[in-house]
Amino acid sequence: MAYRPTARTEATxxxxxxxxxxxxxxxxxxxxYAAASISxxxxxxxxxxxxxxxxxxxxxxxxxxxxRHVAGHELSAVQEAVRARSGAAEQLRALVEVFSYRALSAPRTAWTLLAEPVDPLVEQERLTYRRGYHALAxxxxxAGVAAGELPAQNARLSAAAVIGAVGEALLGPLSPVGERADPAPFVEGITTLCLRAVGAGGT
Structure with a gap:
């Protein structure tokens, strides 16, 4: 007879x-990942x-x-912030700001999710969530181009450039962002750069 788990064993x-x-x-x-050995x-x-x-x-x-769990939680937070705004500039601002502040509040987790060398299986998951952020941008x-809010451009290419710029500015080897620094000037600088890059200006 095949073993069938009871409600108690399944709960355990x-x-x-x-x-x-x-x-x-x-x-x-x-x-x-280096700290997460089986033992x-x-x-x-x-x-x-x-x-x-x-x-x-x-x-x-x-x-x-x-x-999947951690990255999904982070992506959901950014998606919620973006969807709460209207207009291309405000949605992009929300994306960059929320992503950046959350990354800077937990730099080790951000490094793990975005840049730490990982096994191919985990790298596949990483690509899935990068695509999620890219889709938002x-x-x-x-939508901004269609509404005349932004100049004509390749939206897919611009989105890739924005996502790449944010990750490099926050965690790249040349990033000036330090764990103890006030994050506000850095986040505002990154946000302004991204908005100007797509023709939305930024202050």
């Missing part, structure tokens, strides 16, 4: 999985090392699941 399984995911989120925020994950979650593989086929699969630019 889900609880263990959530503990592992929560432990992984904590370790990523503290030390990035460290099991120890932080309070489970046996071998039990990790009862929930995830590999460490990479676990980290990809964590990436492209939609705003295209």
């Amino acid at each position: 399984r889900i609880a263990h999985r959530e503990r592992l995911l929560d432990a992984a989120r904590q370790l990523l925020a503290e030390g990035g 460290a994950l099991a120890d932080r979650a309070g489970v046996a090392t071998g039990s990790v593989y009862n929930h995830f086929a590999s460490k990479q699969e676990l980290l990809a699941a964590v990436f 492209e939609s705003a630019v295209a």
Whole structure:
């Protein structure tokens, strides 16, 4: 007879999985992917090392699941902010400002999500969420061009340039942004640059 999990065993399984995911989120925020070894994950979650593989086929699969959760939460926050604004300039401003302030408030997590070298499985997840931000920017630019708010341009190309500029300015090797610096001047500078780049001006 095939084994069928009871409601109790299923609840326990889900609880263990959530503990592992929560432990992984904590370790990523503290030390990035390098800190999230299987033994460290099991120890932080309070489970046996071998039990990790009862929930995830590999460490990479676990980290990809964590990436989906954390990156999805960040993307949702930016999407909500963008959708609360009207007009291309205000939507782009919301995108850049919310993304930047959230990244600067948790620099280690931002580095983990955006730039830290990762396994190909996690890199696939990263690309999925980069496309989400790109879609937001492209939609705003295209709508602005259609409404006459922005000059004619390739919305897809402009969106890629905006997203790339934000990431490079915040986390690139030449970024002047420091963890202890007041983020406001940096965020305003990045925002102004992006708005001017698409022809929206900016103050």
